[in-house]
Amino acid sequence: MNLKELCVMAWRNMFRNKRRTFLTAFSVAFGVLLAVTFTASGDYSYTNLINTSANMGFGHLAIEPLGFNAYPTLAKRLAKGEARRQSVLGVDGVAAAYGRIVGQAIFATGSKSIGGQFVALDPAVESPEHNVFLEAIEQGSLFGPDDSRGVVIGVKMAEKLKLHIGKKLVYTVTDKDGEMVSGISQVIGIFRIGEDSVDSSVVLLPISRMRSILNYNQDEVSLVSIFIDDQRKADAMVSKIRAVAADGEAEVLTWKETQAELAGLIAIDRASNYLLQFLVGLLIAAGIFNTLLMSVLERRREFGMMMAVGMSPGRIVLLVITESFWLGLGGLIFGIIITTPWFIYMQEVGINFSSQIGDDYSAGGVLVDPVLKFRLFKESALAILAGVFSLTMLAGIYPAIKAGRVPPVESLKNF
Amino acid sequence: MSEKIVKLEKISKIYKQGRLEVKAVDDFSLAINKGEFAALCGPSGSGKTTILNMIGALDVPSEGVIYLEGRDLSGLSRTELSTLRRDRIGFVFQAYNLVPVLTAYENAEFVLALQGVPHRQRRERVMSILEEVGLADLADRRPDELSGGQQQRVAIARAIGPEPAIILADEPTANVDSVTAHGLLDLMEGLNKEKGITFLFSTHDQRVMDRARRLIHLRDGKLETDEVRS
Numbered sequence: 001m002n003l004k005e006l007c008v009m010a011w012r013n014m015f016r017n018k019r020r021t022f023l024t025a026f027s028v029a030f031g032v033l034l035a036v037t038f039t040a041s042g043d044y045s046y047t048n049l050i051n052t053s054a055n056m057g058f059g060h061l062a063i064e065p066l067g068f069n070a071y072p073t074l075a076k077r078l079a080k081g082e083a084r085r086q087s088v089l090g091v092d093g094v095a096a097a098y099g100r101i102v103g104q105a106i107f108a109t110g111s112k113s114i115g116g117q118f119v120a121l122d123p124a125v126e127s128p129e130h131n132v133f134l135e136a137i138e139q140g141s142l143f144g145p146d147d148s149r150g151v152v153i154g155v156k157m158a159e160k161l162k163l164h165i166g167k168k169l170v171y172t173v174t175d176k177d178g179e180m181v182s183g184i185s186q187v188i189g190i191f192r193i194g195e196d197s198v199d200s201s202v203v204l205l206p207i208s209r210m211r212s213i214l215n216y217n218q219d220e221v222s223l224v225s226i227f228i229d230d231q232r233k234a235d236a237m238v239s240k241i242r243a244v245a246a247d248g249e250a251e252v253l254t255w256k257e258t259q260a261e262l263a264g265l266i267a268i269d270r271a272s273n274y275l276l277q278f279l280v281g282l283l284i285a286a287g288i289f290n291t292l293l294m295s296v297l298e299r300r301r302e303f304g305m306m307m308a309v310g311m312s313p314g315r316i317v318l319l320v321i322t323e324s325f326w327l328g329l330g331g332l333i334f335g336i337i338i339t340t341p342w343f344i345y346m347q348e349v350g351i352n353f354s355s356q357i358g359d360d361y362s363a364g365g366v367l368v369d370p371v372l373k374f375r376l377f378k379e380s381a382l383a384i385l386a387g388v389f390s391l392t393m394l395a396g397i398y399p400a401i402k403a404g405r406v407p408p409v410e411s412l413k414n415f
Numbered sequence: 416m417s418e419k420i421v422k423l424e425k426i427s428k429i430y431k432q433g434r435l436e437v438k439a440v441d442d443f444s445l446a447i448n449k450g451e452f453a454a455l456c457g458p459s460g461s462g463k464t465t466i467l468n469m470i471g472a473l474d475v476p477s478e479g480v481i482y483l484e485g486r487d488l489s490g491l492s493r494t495e496l497s498t499l500r501r502d503r504i505g506f507v508f509q510a511y512n513l514v515p516v517l518t519a520y521e522n523a524e525f526v527l528a529l530q531g532v533p534h535r536q537r538r539e540r541v542m543s544i545l546e547e548v549g550l551a552d553l554a555d556r557r558p559d560e561l562s563g564g565q566q567q568r569v570a571i572a573r574a575i576g577p578e579p580a581i582i583l584a585d586e587p588t589a590n591v592d593s594v595t596a597h598g599l600l601d602l603m604e605g606l607n608k609e610k611g612i613t614f615l616f617s618t619h620d621q622r623v624m625d626r627a628r629r630l631i632h633l634r635d636g637k638l639e640t641d642e643v644r645s
Contacts (some may be wrong), residue, residue: 012516083423119433210451309526309573310501312494326442409474 001315010322016328017295021327022293028331028392031284033339035384037278040343040374046266047375050231050255053366055132056198057102057119058258060234061224061241063088068222069257074103074214075176081221086247091240094230096130098122099221101210106172107153107203116157116201118171120210122149130227133191133204140165140189148209152189152312156200163187171203175214183213194359195367232256232377265363281387285395292324292399303403303412313404322404324396328389335388346374391406419485421447421470421615428480428636430467439465440476441636447581452607456614456624457633464585465615466633470615471504471583484580490565501529505574505582509560509589511566511571513558513604519565520545520554523572544572548602554592565594568602575606581613590621600626 054060062069063077063084079083081099082189088097101120106113118135125144128134133152134142143150151169153161163169165187172182185205193199211218224245227239234254242252256263303316350373362366397399428440438623440462447453447470454464468474469481472488481488481505491499500506513522524541532540545551549567558566572583584603588596604626606612616623624630632639 001531005528009516010516014518149548301510301512302514305506305508306514308471308500308506310497310529311565316528344605409468412512413471 001171001311003060004150006315007326008317010319013295013323014326020295021330024288025331025334027053027284027287028328028388029335029338031388031391032332032335032384033342034280034375035277036339036376036381038273038324038344039380039384040272040376041372042273042401043380044373044375045368046233047214047272048369049262049363049366050259052132052229054134054227054255054261055226056132056366057100057225058223058229058255059098059130060228060255061391062258063224063226063235063241063245063326064222064253064258066249066251069251069253072300074101074146074174074222075178076178077101077216077220077222078224078250079217079220083219084224084250086245088224090242091244093230094226094236094241095229096127096227097188097338098126098130099207099214099223100225101207101214101222102221103173103222103293104188107157107161107205108170108172109163109167111137112161114157114160114200116203117207118173118210120204120205122184122207130225132193132392133202136191136327137189140187142189142204143206148206148212149185150188150206151185152204153187154193155190155192155201156196158187158190160200160230165190169203169372171205174217175213181213181215183209185209189216189293191369196361197362198367199329200203207387215339236307237253258367258400260368262363269312281391284388288324288327288392288395289398292327294321296320296399296403300404300411301405301408304408307406307408308412315399316330316406317404320400321393321396324393324400327396328392332385332389343374343376346372346375350374417422418449419446419616420451420483421445422482422485423470424480424482426466426469426476428462428469428637429473429477429609439467439636443479443636443638444635445631445638445641447613449580449613450607451612451629452604452614452630453629454618454619454627455631455633457639458619459472460635461633462636463619463633465617465636467583467585467617470581471506486488501526501601502577503580503606505568505576505577505579507574507582507584507587509586511558511570511590513566513569515558517624518555518557519550519561519569519572522558522569525573525577526577527623540576541572547606548572561592562564562595564598567591567595567599571602571606573598575610575612579612581615584616585617586620587616588618588623593622596620596622 065078069078085097085099089095103118106118107116109349123142126134137152142152158164166186167187169187170182170184171305172180175181228234238252238254246252314415350371352371354370359370361370423443423445426443430437430439456467457463458463469476489524520541523545524537527537545554547572550565550568553565588599600622603614607614616627628644630642
């Protein structure tokens with residue numbers, strides 16, 4: 001009996017108890033739907049969080065002076081910032097790179113002062129696509145390349161310091177030599193991210209002005225923020241970027257290191273997601289196992305006869321394994337059919353949770369999109385299909401072995 | 416001198432039921448020659464089926480030796496026994512035991528398929544056998560679309576397909592009416608006479624005993640009488 005004949009026989013066996021086969025295939029299909037729901041919501045929200053976090057200053061990857069990530073001070077700076085930026089832009093997969101100076105400062109008006117963080121950037125090269133603050137400017141605009149006095153602040157800082165467009169703001173920082181230095185600027189833009197801690201503390205300043213205030217050389221920066229086409233490739237990009245733009249004084253870090261809190265939150269969430277999927281998978285596998293075992297036990301006499309007429313136990317095991325294969329394949333196809341409309345709806349429309357979590361819910365300091373949508377990476381889709389299929393096949397192993405061990409005499413009794 | 420297909424030498428079979436030991440077959444010897452149409456007869460529990468199981472390499476004796484075509488079965492591995500059953504022994508079961516998802520044709524070719532007989536060769540052989548058993552027109556029907564007698568004919572077709580040394584038939588007429596039983600016996604008798612196929616029945620059906628040319632009577636696992644009829 002060749003494999004084709006065995007497959008035909010196994011296929012027909014699937015229809016001996018149509019209702020049971022349908023219910024089992026449905027449980028496999030439901031497993032696909034659940035796995036897609038868990039994974040696609042994760043793929044979407046994690047990617048969103050990572051990209052938003054990257055756009056808040058540090059990029060998907062960053063070239064930083066050694067030790068800056070652990071102890072960031074303005075004394076630590078990176079030479080040849082522009083040269084490094086240009087080198088990075090030539091690396092395949094890099095979408096953009098920006099030299100920036102970031103640090104702590106005290107911002108003050110005539111009557112009040114507040115601690116915060118500044119991001120000094122070059123308006124000639126920065127793009128709202130990679131800078132969440134530029135995208136969120138709701139009053140005024142970003143300072144131009146020739147405007148060394150302009151400053152853009154968050155809406156909450158404006159409220160706290162009673163500032164508005166045109167008002168003056170004084171900032172005090174520690175320069176590269178440890179001296180307290182101050183600069184005066186004029187508010188020309190106000191942004192609203194939606195996250196209070198960010199809106200009340202972050203200030204955008206012109207990089208040329210900050211270099212002068214901090215006594216930096218013209219090409220010195222705190223870091224080069226790098227944006228890549230696909231955040232999942234961050235780890236793989238490290239060595240490529242290191243090869244072209246890092247030296248003994250600089251290190252290349254991924255967002256997982258520069259945004260360790262967010263990376264930790266995602267890792268925990270992802271692990272609990274996997275655990276949940278595993279438990280659901282176990283439940284579904286138990287159902288499939290039960291179906292296959294029942295089907296084997298009901299056919300003991302038939303297997304006994306097959307062995308009596310010379311079918312080897314191995315062939316019988318293969319027959320039942322092939323039945324699991326058909327069940328898994330059928331379940332997967334059924335699963336794709338029922339999951340596709342749900343996936344398309346969630347990809348295009350999604351579910352808005354703003355009434356439950358509000359519009360300013362954040363995780364790891366990053367604003368979370370209240371609209372839950374789906375996004376499924378190719379490898380995630382393949383992992384789901386392979387996982388569900390493997391589970392079905394695994395669930396069939398014991399029943400198959402059981403079928404191969406049916407004692408012909410006992411199962412036939414009076415043959 | 417007739418060629419011995421089966422030879423049983425001082426066979427005993429002891430089953431354990433809890434602490435009790437039950438001797439189903441006791442010091443039984445027998446030889447079946449090629450071309451015989453023989454029946455093991457006796458009341459229930461006399462050991463007919465146990466002997467048939469052991470000749471069919473489905474069960475092993477507790478004592479004694481069984482030879483099939485001169486080969487000692489006790490020295491064979493599980494796989495060798497499986498191959499032996501496939502190639503040299505045909506089985507006809509009381510309850511037909513066809514594969515429900517296969518058609519009459521596919522059931523009849525089942526053992527040939529296990530043997531790996533090429534498709535074309537198989538087709539010619541199975542169609543000719545189905546013709547012989549009178550089921551050529553019903554080749555595409557599944558067992559649940561056939562009567563009991565027709566199913567048993569398919570089982571006979573499956574058994575004779577590989578041209579085995581012997582066909583072991585356990586109560587083959589027990590589940591069919593009288594007319595069908597006679598039809599089945601006509602078929603098997605015809606195959607025996609025309610093709611020289613050896614049949615060994617286990618039965619307490621008088622109709623089978625009337626047709627058998629050798630009656631081996633058992634009682635309490637022992638040979639009672641061995642009667643050869645002309």
